[in-house]
Amino acid sequence: MKVFKFGGGVLKTGKDVYRIPEILDFYKNDKLIIVVSAFNKVTNKFERLLNDWFYKNEFNKDLFVSLKEYHILFATEIIPGELRNITDKINEIFSEIKCIFSKKLSDNYHYEYDRIVSYGEILSSMIIFEFLNQNRTDCKFEDVRNLIITNSDFREAKVNWEETEKNITEKCKNTNFRICVTQGFIASDKNGNTTTLGREGSDFTASVLAYSLDVEEVIFWKEVEGVYNADPTKADDFVLLPKLSYRESLEQAFYGAKILHPKAVKPLQNKKIPIRVRSFYEFNSEGTVIKDISELSRDFYPQNPIFITEENQILISVSTLDFSFISEYNLGKIFGLLSKHRIKVNLMQASAISFSVCVTNDIFKIPELIKELKRNFKVLYNDNLQLITIRHYTDDAVDKMISGKEVILRQISRRTARYLIK
Ligand code: ASP
Ligand code: MG
Numbered sequence: 459m460k461v462f463k464f465g466g467g468v469l470k471t472g473k474d475v476y477r478i479p480e481i482l483d484f485y486k487n488d489k490l491i492i493v494v495s496a497f498n499k500v501t502n503k504f505e506r507l508l509n510d511w512f513y514k515n516e517f518n519k520d521l522f523v524s525l526k527e528y529h530i531l532f533a534t535e536i537i538p539g540e541l542r543n544i545t546d547k548i549n550e551i552f553s554e555i556k557c558i559f560s561k562k563l564s565d566n567y568h569y570e571y572d573r574i575v576s577y578g579e580i581l582s583s584m585i586i587f588e589f590l591n592q593n594r595t596d597c598k599f600e601d602v603r604n605l606i607i608t609n610s611d612f613r614e615a616k617v618n619w620e621e622t623e624k625n626i627t628e629k630c631k632n633t634n635f636r637i638c639v640t641q642g643f644i645a646s647d648k649n650g651n652t653t654t655l656g657r658e659g660s661d662f663t664a665s666v667l668a669y670s671l672d673v674e675e676v677i678f679w680k681e682v683e684g685v686y687n688a689d690p691t692k693a694d695d696f697v698l699l700p701k702l703s704y705r706e707s708l709e710q711a712f713y714g715a716k717i718l719h720p721k722a723v724k725p726l727q728n729k730k731i732p733i734r735v736r737s738f739y740e741f742n743s744e745g746t747v748i749k750d751i752s753e754l755s756r757d758f759y760p761q762n763p764i765f766i767t768e769e770n771q772i773l774i775s776v777s778t779l780d781f782s783f784i785s786e787y788n789l790g791k792i793f794g795l796l797s798k799h800r801i802k803v804n805l806m807q808a809s810a811i812s813f814s815v816c817v818t819n820d821i822f823k824i825p826e827l828i829k830e831l832k833r834n835f836k837v838l839y840n841d842n843l844q845l846i847t848i849r850h851y852t853d854d855a856v857d858k859m860i861s862g863k864e865v866i867l868r869q870i871s872r873r874t875a876r877y878l879i880k
Contacts, residue, residue, distance in 0.1 A: 459489040459673045463642060463664040467681045468738040469582065470498040472535025475589055477738060481679070482590075482637065484741060488674075491630060491667050493602075494586050495642040495660035496578025497532060500525065504575040509822050512567055517559050526552045529581050536589045544588050551581060568612035568800070569651070572644075576652045579641035579660075587639040596636040600629055603646035606666055608653045613800050615645055615653035617666060626670040640667075656800075661719035669725040676731060678718065679738040684746030685710075685717050688765040699760050700744070703751035706760065706849075707733070713847040713874070714768045714804060723748070763848050763855035768804060771843040772819040773866060773878060774828065776835045777812040784813045788835070795830050799823045804845055805876060807867060814867070816845060816878055840866065844879045851875040 462481070468474060482490065495501075503525055510518040526548065533544045555577055563570045579602075587599045605625045608615030630638055642660020645653045655662050661678065668676045685707070688696040702710075704727035711720040717735060726733055727750075736745030751757050776792055778784060792813060796803060801823055805816040817824070819841055831837045843866065846859050850873055864880040 459491070459671055460485065461491045461493065461664045461668040461671075461673050461676045463493040463495075463660055463676070463678050464586075464738070465495045465642075465660060465678070465680070466498050466500065466582075468679055469494065469586075472532045474738075475536050475586065478586070478590065481738075488636075490637045491664075491671070491673075492586070492637060492639045493642045493660055493664045493667065494579070494583050494639065497529075497582050500528070500578040500582070501575060501643075501657070504578050505571075508563075508567075508571055508574050511559065511563060512570075513822065522552070522556070529585065533585045533588070536585075537592065544585065547584065547588075548581065551577065551584075566612075572612045572615075572652050572654045576644040576654060579644050583639060583641040590637070590639065594637075598633065598635040598638050600638055600640045602640045602642070602644060602663065603650075603652060605629060605640065606645035606655075606663065608645045608647055608655070610647040610649070610651065610653065612651075613654055614656050615647065617645070617655075618648075621648075622666060623670040626667060630667070630671060656719075656721070658719045659721070661722035665722040665725045668731055669729055672729060673731060675734060676726060677734045677736060680717070680735055680745075681738060683737045683740065683743045684735045685715075685748075687760065687762040689716070689767065692767060693765060697762055698743075699746055699762075699764075701751065701757055702746060702748045702760065703753075703758050704748060705753075706758070707748045709849060709874070710764060710766065713766045713849070713876075714845070715764075715766045718748075759850055763850045763852055765855070765859065766847040766849070768818065768845040768847075770819050771804065771816050771845045771878065772824060772839055772841040773814055773816045773843060774824075774831070774837060774839045775812050775814040776831055776837055779834070779836055781811055783810055784808065789813060791834060792831070795827055799827045799830075801827060805867070805869065805878065807869070816843070816867070840880075842880075846877045846879060848875045849873060 503521060507518055507521050510516050529548050530545055533548060537544050590597045607618045607621040642663040643654055645655060647653050664676055682690060683698055685699045686696040687699060690696050704723055708723045711718050730750045733748040734745055737743055801817050803815050803817060807814045828837055848855050856875060860877050865877050866880055867878040869876045
């Protein structure tokens with residue numbers, strides 16, 4: 459058995475979906491679990507619909523209509539006329555969403571977020587399943603909310619592994635179907651509320667399923683050929699990394715490489731399940747395999763320095779109002795607020811009287827965070843920054859990335875150099 463994950467990056471329009479049956483035929487001897495995330499930028503759009511409601515007090519009707527039309531167009535492109543009760547189903551889902559808004563949302567933002575934003579995956583998985591199911595009988599659908607059970611930390615829900623493994627084994631292990639389609643990113647708490655696993659969390663879903671079923675391999679189907687040593691959309695020279703250790707890919711994900719979700723690697727590492735990142739369009743390339751490579755092996759460290767850049771960073775520096783030391787008590791408060799607003803720290807630095815965190819400048823979360831910090835602290839910030847990480851750095855690599863730039867903060871360890879640049 460294998461787990462496949464198809465992300466929004468490869469599912470932009472109906473035409474892209476025609477590629478899936480080709481892939482399924484290529485793997486015709488395997489049992490497959492297919493995890494799909496929301497199409498293209500749909501998650502961002504549902505987020506905006508919710509944010510307009512929460513922060514501007516408005517129901518963004520244009521956005522709502524365009525989301526609905528996008529999904530209808532998507533489905534009608536791939537499902538022929540006579541089978542088009544899919545349009546009714548999509549309409550029904552959008553009426554449901556409208557109904558949630560017209561009954562007024564509660565003021566628990568995180569809870570409402572999961573209730574609304576999860577529709578991206580509900581829609582995509584339904585459309586993909588209906589498409590596949592038109593001309594095959596070996597395919598079934600499972601709502602992942604009956605499989606993955608989490609706590610109620612909405613937007614960052616933690617998996618209850620025991621319950622989850624039990625459900626997955628029961629529903630997916632001994633089925634007669636060759637293919638099972640399900641959703642990424644979303645899950646359910648034990649009261650039946652929809653939860654989500656954190657942005658880009660579908661990778662983690664694939665990993666939870668793979669772990670629970672002890673599969674042979676997990677394949678992440680991507681727009682790109684595999685994992686490169688630099689972001690091919692930004693860098694002018696880059697190389698494909700044919701193999702990586704779990705440890706290296708975990709580090710890269712942690713430092714912000716966009717290829718895999720940081721949480722996805724660990725469960726697979728624990729069971730030594732190989733991960734393959736390969737092109738959705740090109741079967742000729744084997745892509746990148748991430749596996750158990752011994753630290754003593756020559757392959758453990760990639761031969762090239764790895765470049766990871768993150769844009770739109772803000773460095774927030776916090777000091778006490780009376781300029782006393784930043785104590786553990788204060789740090790506790792600062793981290794409490796970061797966690798409350800679901801903000802991930804990309805880099806941090808402490809000095810005697812101030813503590814700085816570098817985070818991605820989300821226009822909805824950061825102003826709220828700063829407002830709350832200001833109740834207890836003096837807060838300064840510097841925005842529009844770029845965070846550059848170089849793994850396995852060399853003098854040349856550092857030179858290439860930062861010469862002529864204004865460095866605001868640097869952190870160097872044995873294998874990793876990080877620079878915050880103006
Ligand atoms: N659709 C979700 C997101 O965009 C989950 C995912 O893509 O992995 O964050
Ligand atoms: Mg996505």
